Amino acid sequence: MKSSPLLFISDDAFREIFQSMAEGIVMVDENGIIVASNPVIEQIFGYAKHELDGMPLENLLPERFRGRHKNLRLGYNAHPEPKRMGIGRDLVALRKDGKEFPVEISLSYTRVINRLVIIAFVSDISLRKKSEDALKESEEQLAVYAGELEKKVSARTDDLNKTIRELEKEINERKKAEAEARNALEKERELNDLKSKFVSIASHEFRTPLSTILSSISLVDQYRQRNEIDKMGKHTQRVRNSVDHLTSILNDFLSLGKLEEGKIDVVDEPIQLNSLLQDIQEELDQTLKPGQAIIVELENTEETITSDSRIIRNILFNLLSNASKYSNNDKKISVFVRREKATLVMRIKDEGIGIPQEDQKHLFDRFFRASNASSIQGTGLGLHIVKRYVELLNGTISFESEVMGGTTFIVSIPLKINI
Numbered sequence: 001m002k003s004s005p006l007l008f009i010s011d012d013a014f015r016e017i018f019q020s021m022a023e024g025i026v027m028v029d030e031n032g033i034i035v036a037s038n039p040v041i042e043q044i045f046g047y048a049k050h051e052l053d054g055m056p057l058e059n060l061l062p063e064r065f066r067g068r069h070k071n072l073r074l075g076y077n078a079h080p081e082p083k084r085m086g087i088g089r090d091l092v093a094l095r096k097d098g099k100e101f102p103v104e105i106s107l108s109y110t111r112v113i114n115r116l117v118i119i120a121f122v123s124d125i126s127l128r129k130k131s132e133d134a135l136k137e138s139e140e141q142l143a144v145y146a147g148e149l150e151k152k153v154s155a156r157t158d159d160l161n162k163t164i165r166e167l168e169k170e171i172n173e174r175k176k177a178e179a180e181a182r183n184a185l186e187k188e189r190e191l192n193d194l195k196s197k198f199v200s201i202a203s204h205e206f207r208t209p210l211s212t213i214l215s216s217i218s219l220v221d222q223y224r225q226r227n228e229i230d231k232m233g234k235h236t237q238r239v240r241n242s243v244d245h246l247t248s249i250l251n252d253f254l255s256l257g258k259l260e261e262g263k264i265d266v267v268d269e270p271i272q273l274n275s276l277l278q279d280i281q282e283e284l285d286q287t288l289k290p291g292q293a294i295i296v297e298l299e300n301t302e303e304t305i306t307s308d309s310r311i312i313r314n315i316l317f318n319l320l321s322n323a324s325k326y327s328n329n330d331k332k333i334s335v336f337v338r339r340e341k342a343t344l345v346m347r348i349k350d351e352g353i354g355i356p357q358e359d360q361k362h363l364f365d366r367f368f369r370a371s372n373a374s375s376i377q378g379t380g381l382g383l384h385i386v387k388r389y390v391e392l393l394n395g396t397i398s399f400e401s402e403v404m405g406g407t408t409f410i411v412s413i414p415l416k417i418n419i
Helices: 012-020 039-045 063-078 126-225 229-261 273-285 309-325 357-362 382-392
Strands: 024-028 034-037 091-094 100-112 115-124 269-272 293-298 304-307 332-340 343-349 396-402 406-414
Touching: 024 039, 039 091, 039 115, 063 115, 100 126, 126 229, 229 382, 269 273, 269 309, 273 293, 273 309, 273 332, 304 309, 309 332, 309 343, 309 382, 309 406, 382 396
Parallel strands: 293 332
Antiparallel strands: 024 034, 024 115, 091 100, 100 115, 269 304, 332 343, 343 406, 396 406
């Protein structure tokens, strides 16, 4: 038998408030029988007015939860207190039509005529649940999109890095090509400069000895016709000197050309220093100015080394020729040669005009002539060639000089094998 509606409620004002509440309310006795329900709860569960009265509360739950709920209800009856149900889990109720829906429930209690009455405040949260599910689905979809976007960004980043690397490679290749082009252009400019200086020097340096040769030959012919043989010797010697000068100029240009083209190879062989120095001295004695003399000092007259005799001869010959050229008559030229462990050291000292301080930094440049040497014949190639020869033997060259105080060149050449 159903319990009477509002079995324990007699206050008219309370009834009116109960019926007008915007929240679904159901009141249950100690046995779990619904004793009162307001219109909102009836609407939520789909029942007619007063149809819920006297019905067991478990009828509003899906059957799978009813057994457990009875135990929970009995436990609450033993220790009633205001509380929210379902914290940490979703609650599900059952409509009259058999459809389940999510709810939110808060419990309270009161005593009417010393009997416990449980009050349940019930809210249908279907719409909120749909929103939450939609939000969760959106978040999940967003996470999927974010993952896909991250993959796309990573792929695009990889493509971009690849493009950057290719651009950097292209830029580096372009820079390399530009550098090579600049080097080629610089070499071309140097070559053109070399040609221009060669033409300028050749036209100047060749003109004087050629003019001397022509004039001397003309005079020799005149002396021969007049049978003045004694006067011919002077001019034939002038011809020889001019030819020697032309030969020296040509040798300089030929040596420079071979050095620039890398056509000079180093050939190591045993060298008897004393013999080599004597040969160079005898050859140069014929070209020295009046009163000049070459003094050779060799630490060990029997010293034998292994190196390229042709290159060492060219180094000494050029330095000694310069010493004579830039020194006055009756001046001494000294050559000191000694071995320092695995190094051959040669010092060539003259008493000539010296090198101005401001010119010394350019002394080994091609075609460079010191400011105090403009009146002395020369191509400005000799010392440049000497330095190139010294470098071929992995050696070094330095100098000490003072204007009108002479110049000393120091050449150091590493030796390979001692014999």
